[in-house]
Amino acid sequence: MCLKKARLFTVGTFHNSFAIPKCPLQRNFASLPNRNLNQKFYENRVLDRYSSQDAKKVSLRQLVLFGRQLTEDKLLSSANYVRTELPVRISHRIRDFQSLPYIAGTNPHMRLVYDLYWQAFDEIRKFSQIRSLDDNRRFCKMLSRNLGTHSQVIPQLGLGVNECLTLITPTEIDQFMNKMLVARISRRTLAEQHIALSNQFDEDILSVSGESSLDHAPLGFSTQRTGIVKPACDIAQLLHGCAIKIQAQFEDAYDLPPDTAPQIVIEGNRDASFMCVPDNIEYIVYELLKNSMRAILKKGQANKGGVNADALPPIFVTICSNDQDITIRVSDQGGGIPYEILPHIWSYSNPEKLHCMDNFNQVNKLEAKVSESERTSPFLSFGFGLPMSRVYAQYWGGDIVIRSLPGYGVDAYITLPRLGTMVENLSID
Structure with missing residues (x-):
């Protein structure tokens, strides 16, 4: 029987007198x-x-x-x-x-x-x-x-x-x-x-x-830069970029003609902008769109014995905003999440995900960026996508809520602060 409660009291190994059963x-x-x-x-x-x-x-x-x-x-x-x-x-x-x-x-x-x-x-x-x-x-x-x-x-x-x-x-x-x-x-x-x-x-x-390796800047030199942060990110543009990538990836995976994957309709307040790290938001949006696209195509394949592009319902992405927050709703008709799975979608230890985590053997590195997802099959799931997406949202004071109608579809709500005034949330449980 494996010993489960012993703790790593030191940086190195335990004292030799501490008996450890074989495991x-x-x-x-x-x-x-x-x-x-x-x-x-x-x-x-x-x-x-x-x-x-x-x-x-x-x-x-x-x-x-x-x-x-x-x-x-x-x-x-x-x-x-x-x-x-x-x-x-x-x-x-x-x-x-x-x-x-x-x-x-x-x-x-x-x-x-x-x-x-x-x-x-x-x-x-x-x-x-x-x-x-x-x-x-x-x-x-x-x-x-x-x-x-x-x-x-x-x-x-x-x-x-x-x-x-x-x-x-x-x-x-x-x-x-x-x-x-x-x-x-x-x-x-x-x-x-x-x-x-x-x-x-x-x-x-x-x-x-004209010199790139000065030890000190010229006297009085200053510049204006924002690093990886975008002060006024155009959310509709970001969503459109993710949609194009998702559609192309699934058309390739299902051997569909160009522009025949389920349509992604972006509606609502398309002029909204907010302060964010675009890489973080792209990861969240890409993950939710990927789940919706996969569910719709899987359902279409099961119902028709093959994917009939003309009969596939669209994914609706709705943008809502006020002075403080921005909310993005991703709605699909992909059949929903079964009741028995829904309570475990935020867990890393859900038994349903065991086979998914084995897929980590196929990758040596993962930075959780959309550029990586584009290079992998949309069928390759690690079981970390939804939990990690919620961590990204909560880190900057936002959240993700999933509403499912089993047999019909899913509504996913991403809420994020607009103004960038929330400090890092380092205590997510």
């Missing part, structure tokens, strides 16, 4: 790093110093305002904020790993993610104070390298969760995964925003001075 998921225990006790003690003391601090949350509006009149001093201030803030956020997630049941913590996929977090924590916290543009360029290269390495995290977490379903309760799995994904979004937001501002700043220096 399949214990297979990599012998290969764990055998650090000496002094090293373990030192590492935990360092981790304590960071994990005892609270994250300094930011809002989209703060990120945008910071980029206005961007000077060298402000850019270096941004770099040092990211340099000191990321280790704090990573340390909290390392503590979450250490609180997993012992057997789950030694799962090879979980252990890989844990080690990646430790490496990033160590590398970023040890980076010296950033005092020049050249320092900042080196810092951005290090951040970019870490972002690339951490694109393994989602597939590895998916495989790890799949193998640990009998070792952790569904509630514990869902809470753990939500914390991991929220932290991942928050770290990528800070890192990608700073990298984008830095690249844009260097581009503007080049256009003025």
